[in-house]
Amino acid sequence: MSSTFFGLTIAGSGLNAFSAAINTTANNVANVDTDGYSKQVVNKEAADALRVYQKYGSTSAGVVAASVTQMRDEYYDVKYWTNQGNYGYYEKKEYYMDQIEDYFNDQGNTVPGFSTIFADMFNSLEDIQDAAGSSEARTTFISGAQKLATYFNQTSARLEEVQISINDEIKSTVDQVNAIAQKIALLNKQINVIEMENGHANDLRDSRALLVDELSQIIHVDVDEQQVVNSNHPDMYTGATTFKIKINGQTLVDTYTYRELACVTREGKVNQSDVDGLYDVYWKDTLEYRGGNIVTGSGNTLNVLANNQTGSLKAMFEMRDGADGQNLRGAVVLSGDNGETLSDSSRITIHAPSYMDEVEEMNMPASGVITVNNTKLEYETFTAQYWTEEVALKDETGQPKKDADGNIMYIERPILYDENGDEIPYVPEDDPYGVPAKGGGSPRIRYYTFMLKNGISSNALSKLDGQATIGSTVYTKGVPYYQNQMNQFLRSFAKRFNDVINQGQDLSGKAGESVFVANDSTDSTIAYQFAGQQSYTNVGQREDSTDSPTEIISSFTKTLEGNLPIDEDDNIVNIYVTKLTCANYSQLGYGSENDYLLAGYTRDNYYQLTAKSFDINENIVRDVTKFAATTNINNGIDNNDLIAGIAKLESNVKMFRGVTADKFLQCIYADVTVDAQESKVFTDNFKSMQTQIEKQRQSVSGVDEDEEAMNLVKFQNAYNLSSKIISVLAEMYDQLILRTGV
Numbered sequence: 001m002s003s004t005f006f007g008l009t010i011a012g013s014g015l016n017a018f019s020a021a022i023n024t025t026a027n028n029v030a031n032v033d034t035d036g037y038s039k040q041v042v043n044k045e046a047a048d049a050l051r052v053y054q055k056y057g058s059t060s061a062g063v064v065a066a067s068v069t070q071m072r073d074e075y076y077d078v079k080y081w082t083n084q085g086n087y088g089y090y091e092k093k094e095y096y097m098d099q100i101e102d103y104f105n106d107q108g109n110t111v112p113g114f115s116t117i118f119a120d121m122f123n124s125l126e127d128i129q130d131a132a133g134s135s136e137a138r139t140t141f142i143s144g145a146q147k148l149a150t151y152f153n154q155t156s157a158r159l160e161e162v163q164i165s166i167n168d169e170i171k172s173t174v175d176q177v178n179a180i181a182q183k184i185a186l187l188n189k190q191i192n193v194i195e196m197e198n199g200h201a202n203d204l205r206d207s208r209a210l211l212v213d214e215l216s217q218i219i220h221v222d223v224d225e226q227q228v229v230n231s232n233h234p235d236m237y238t239g240a241t242t243f244k245i246k247i248n249g250q251t252l253v254d255t256y257t258y259r260e261l262a263c264v265t266r267e268g269k270v271n272q273s274d275v276d277g278l279y280d281v282y283w284k285d286t287l288e289y290r291g292g293n294i295v296t297g298s299g300n301t302l303n304v305l306a307n308n309q310t311g312s313l314k315a316m317f318e319m320r321d322g323a324d325g326q327n328l329r330g331a332v333v334l335s336g337d338n339g340e341t342l343s344d345s346s347r348i349t350i351h352a353p354s355y356m357d358e359v360e361e362m363n364m365p366a367s368g369v370i371t372v373n374n375t376k377l378e379y380e381t382f383t384a385q386y387w388t389e390e391v392a393l394k395d396e397t398g399q400p401k402k403d404a405d406g407n408i409m410y411i412e413r414p415i416l417y418d419e420n421g422d423e424i425p426y427v428p429e430d431d432p433y434g435v436p437a438k439g440g441g442s443p444r445i446r447y448y449t450f451m452l453k454n455g456i457s458s459n460a461l462s463k464l465d466g467q468a469t470i471g472s473t474v475y476t477k478g479v480p481y482y483q484n485q486m487n488q489f490l491r492s493f494a495k496r497f498n499d500v501i502n503q504g505q506d507l508s509g510k511a512g513e514s515v516f517v518a519n520d521s522t523d524s525t526i527a528y529q530f531a532g533q534q535s536y537t538n539v540g541q542r543e544d545s546t547d548s549p550t551e552i553i554s555s556f557t558k559t560l561e562g563n564l565p566i567d568e569d570d571n572i573v574n575i576y577v578t579k580l581t582c583a584n585y586s587q588l589g590y591g592s593e594n595d596y597l598l599a600g601y602t603r604d605n606y607y608q609l610t611a612k613s614f615d616i617n618e619n620i621v622r623d624v625t626k627f628a629a630t631t632n633i634n635n636g637i638d639n640n641d642l643i644a645g646i647a648k649l650e651s652n653v654k655m656f657r658g659v660t661a662d663k664f665l666q667c668i669y670a671d672v673t674v675d676a677q678e679s680k681v682f683t684d685n686f687k688s689m690q691t692q693i694e695k696q697r698q699s700v701s702g703v704d705e706d707e708e709a710m711n712l713v714k715f716q717n718a719y720n721l722s723s724k725i726i727s728v729l730a731e732m733y734d735q736l737i738l739r740t741g742v
Contacts, residue, residue, distance in 0.1 A: 006050075006059070007729045013062030014722030017044050020065040021715040028703045029712075036210030038070040038701040040202055070202040076697040077209065081216035081223070083693055085310030087686035088217035092315035094679035096162060100482060101672045103158045106665060114665040117147050122650040125643055128629055133507065133637030138624035142616065145515060149614050152486055156611035160275050163479045166320040167278050173218060173313055174261045174281055180215045181245070181258040184208055188243045188255050196239040212245070219304065219311040222246040248303055250283065260284040261302060264294060267378060268368035270471035271323055273483035273610055278320065297376055305474060322478025327471040328364050329354045332372055332464050333447065342447070343464070345455045348377060350468050351447040358442060359384070359580060360491040362607045363484045364470045366582040370450055372468040375460070379450035381583035383601070386414040386443040388578050391432040412600065413576045416441030419654070433574070445580075451587065477675055482668065486611035489664050490516075492655040494614070495606055498530055500645045504628030507637055512628025517617050518609035528608040529617065531562035557602045565597035573598060580605045 021042045031037040047061035106113025112120075121144030127137035187208045194201040215221055224244045230236040245253040252259055263279040264287070270278075281302040288298035304314050330350035334343045342349035348370060356362050367380045390410040393401040400408045411432040416424040424441040426434035456464075494516035504512040513529065520526035557577045558564055564572045578600035581588065585596030620626045630639040651660045657667050 005729075005733065006061075008726060010060070010062035011722050011725040011729060013047055013064065014725070015719060017042070017063045017065045018715045018719040018722060020068070022712065022719065024068055025708050025711050025715060029705070029708050032703045032705060032708075036206050036213070037703065038072045038202065038206050038209075039703050040068055040070050043067045043069060067200055068202065069200050070205060071701045072205075072209070073697065073700045076693060076700065077212075078223070080690070080693045080697060081212060081221055083686055083689050084213065084216040085220045087683065087690055088312040089310045089315045090679050090682040090686060092312040093319060094676065094683050096166065096315075096319045097672065097676035097679050099162055100159070100479070101669075101676050103155055104482075104665065104668055104672055112147075112151075114148075114151060115662070117144070117151050118650070118662060118664075120144050121148055122647065125647055129640050129643050129647075131638055132629040132640035132643065135624055138627050138629075142515075142621060142624055142627065146616050146621070149516075149616055152490060152611040152614050156273065156483060156486065159479050159483055160273075160612075163275050163278075163320055166316050166479070167275070170279055170281070170313070170316050170320070171263045173316065174263050174279075177215065177218060177252075177313075178260045180211050181253050181260070184211050184243070184245065184253050185256055185258040187211070188253070191243075192240040192255075195241070198239060208243075215245070217312060219247050219313050220309050221252075248306055248309060250302070262287060262299075264299070266369075267296060269365035270321060270327070270368065271480040271484065272363045272365050272607075273480060273487065273612065274365065305472065318474055318476035319478040321472065321480060322474045322476030323363065323471070323480040323484060324477050325473050325475045326355055326361070326363060326481065326484055327469060327473055328356050328448070329467060329469045329473065330448070332466060332468050334461070334465070342449065343461060345452075345458060345461060347449050347451050348372065348379070348456075348464065348468070349447050349449045353445060353448065356448075357445045359445070359606050360488045360495075361484075363480070363487065367453075368470060370468055370470050372464045373466045375464065377450075377456060378453040380453045381581065381587050382448055382450045383579050383581040383583065383588065384445045384448050384607075386578050386580075387446045388412045388414055388576075391426075391430065393432055411574075411576065412578055414443035414578055417444050419658075451583070477671055482672075483611060485668055485671070487609070489656045489661070490611060490614050491606040491609050493649065493661050494609060495530070496649055496653065496655060497646060500642055500649075501628045504631050504642045505633045506628045507625040507633060509633045510626075512642075513617055513619055513626055515617055515620060515627065516609075517615050518606075518613040519615050520608070521613060526560065527615070527618065528560065528604050529562070530604055530606060530609075531558045531560070557597050557600060558604070559593060559597065560604050565594050567598070575600055577602045577605075580607060582607060 021044075024040050024042050028039055043066045045064050045066045047064045049060050052059050104113065105111070106115045108116055121141065124137070124141040124144045127134070128141055131137055187204050191201040191204045191208070194204070212221065212223060222245070224242075224246075226242045228238050228240040228242060230238055242255045243253070244251060244255065250259075260283075262282050262284040264282050266278050266280055269276070281304060282299040283302060286298070286300040288295040303309070304317050328350065330353040332343065333349050333351040334341070336342050342351075350370075356364070362384070364382070366382070368378070370377050370379055390412050393409045393411055395401045403409055413426075413432060416426075416436050418424055418438065418441055421444075424436045424438050427437045428434050494514075497516055498514040501512040501515055506512055514531070517530070518528040520528065557575050565575060567573045575598060579602070581601055581603055584603065585591075585593045585601075588596065588601070590596040590599070617626075629643055630636075630641050632639070635641075649655070649661055651662050653660060655661055656664055659667060
């Protein structure tokens with residue numbers, strides 16, 4: 001039979017068990033406002049019964065506090081982490097979209113934006129119409145034009161600041177991910193040390209879960225925890241667990257070990273208006289080092305832009321790099337239709353670009369990296385070849401003109417296209433200097449050729465038969481998108497404006513100089529005035545007009561100083577612009593600038609004009625009499641026949657996304673507000689879902705003050721009752737020992 005004093009043991013077990021319950025309740029109450037804390041409970045079990053060799057067989061031995069565990073539901077954790085990724089993505093996107101929206105806001109005269117400045121500039125044209133020879137009227141207009149240039153310069157600079165800010169935040173966020181991974185790996189070890197000794201590391205598990213909460217808002221995570229069993233006895237649990245975290249299918253944490261991410265500065269730009277020093281994120285253990293420096297082209301990137309990714313890090317990359325898919329893509333071609341070599345060890349030619357087939361759309365950097373079949377090639381400059389046709393030259397009698405060898409001489413001219421992509425014929429068609437039938441049109445780019453920095457072997461070249469891209473195709477409207485939109489508008493507007501001015505004369509009778517120019521970002525001595533840019537638009541009539549144009553439209557390639565090329569006999573040669581480039585003649589292998597020009601190249605093209613480089617011709621700023629308002633100054637200094645053509649550019653000529661120039665801000669603001677509003681709506685939605693999921697999670701793991709108060713009373717009563725049992729047993733033993741005779 002059991003011991004006479006066994007009742008004290010049973011009552012004592014109750015005291016111990018409910019004392020532990022009261023202490024755990026106190027701990028819950030103390031952590032009621034602690035982030036990440038999960039409610040803990042004492043798991044009580046009946047103590048092993050004792051065999052007493054009586055009819056009843058055994059007797060109960062009281063209660064045992066078997067363990068103290070946390071209340072947590074993995075299902076709600078996974079739901080929370082998934083939602084956090086979406087919430088982090090849209091919250092970060094909303095933050096930066098709000099900034100961009102502010103930059104394009106127009107508050108009238110209080111804080112003038114594009115619409116106000118643009119309208120004021122065109123309103124000042126009325127004064128020139130009234131008195132074209134007035135220096136005061138001209139100065140007012142040029143001042144308005146300078147304000148427009150300053151607006152775009154400042155807006156571009158602000159967008160650059162946003163891009164720099166995002167880039168810096170990417171670096172700090174990657175450091176944060178590395179720190180979280182390190183802490184989780186350390187916690188895994190501490191948890192296993194405790195739990196392999198049959199303990200429960202509740203507080204450490206809470207700390208780990210809180211870190212996963214934080215990580216899930218940065219990037220999508222897949223968490224997997226598995227019990228470790230004895231290899232010799234699969235049914236025997238060792239107490240240890242494996243805990244793995246994967247991001248984008250790659251292991252970040254593997255129980256006690258973790259991998260680090262590294263920010264690596266890009267070798268070149270992806271978009272023309274990108275700032276220098278943008279980071280790409282790599283897995284650090286895949287990078288190769290030589291002499292302390294990272295080997296170019298080594299390492300595996302973290303594909304944070306993958307479709308299955310979410311989180312604030314993805315939003316940052318999209319806002320920093322997003323050009324809405326407006327990057328160069330095309331097919332590599334090794335030779336042309338007539339057998340000429342287009343690609344060799346020093347150059348790669350990309351045919352039929354899916355985007356950027358017009359100069360206004362060109363946004364690739366002057367030097368950067370082109371990717372062909374996952375092979376990255378650095379280029380140092382590029383050229384763009386228009387679609388062209390050859391037309392025979394004619395002599396004074398109308399017969400084909402021949403060279404000294406009796407061969408017919410041809411001139412190459414660009415093929416012109418309307419807004420729908422349909423070809424516009426020249427009139428007359430057999431005249432090499434004929435005019436476009438509709439008085440307008442623009443050429444299209446047939447292919448790009450990139451001059452490689454380090455070259456490529458013949459064997460590697462033969463394998464580059466596939467799609468080529470510059471940059472990643474990010475279908476999000478980020479900083480590059482808005483920079484590109486400003487560049488496109490300014491190129492289109494400046495070209496049409498300058499085309500009008502270039503047809504006229506200033507007050508001295510000299511040819512009208514371009515008003516809108518571009519400053520070279522690397523060479524302050526160069527200001528592109530687009531003297532060599534082919535003019536195709538007859539601005540005296542609507543672009544869709546079928547009326548015969550009144551003027552021959554044919555300006556030809558020129559030097560940056562505006563000089564026409566000459567042949568070997570020093571005769572001026574009319575050469576159409578058929579190739580655009582950002583390179584100088586020596587980079588393309590020509591011995592002189594004249595040879596470069598005779599081949600149809602021009603570096604003085606509108607690719608050079610960006611919102612950052614956009615400026616007003618310094619010659620006109622210093623001397624407003626150089627502003628051309630008439631086609632013939634002999635008709636009088638107050639003649640203003642060009643002003644009507646300029647005035648039409650405000651609201652009568654479609655030039656940007658199918659609308660007129662004054663609607664530019666409406667297009668941009670629609671893009672910004674739609675994206676900003678979408679981000680706000682989704683942020684609010686996922687925030688609401690976060691609240692709901694957190695309520696569900698807290699219903700399981702949260703500390704309820706009222707419930708804990710009830711538990712405290714319940715455990716206190718149970719403790720008191722165990723104490724009462726001991727008191728009763730003490731009286732019984734006293735009676736037994738002192739009052740019963742033996």
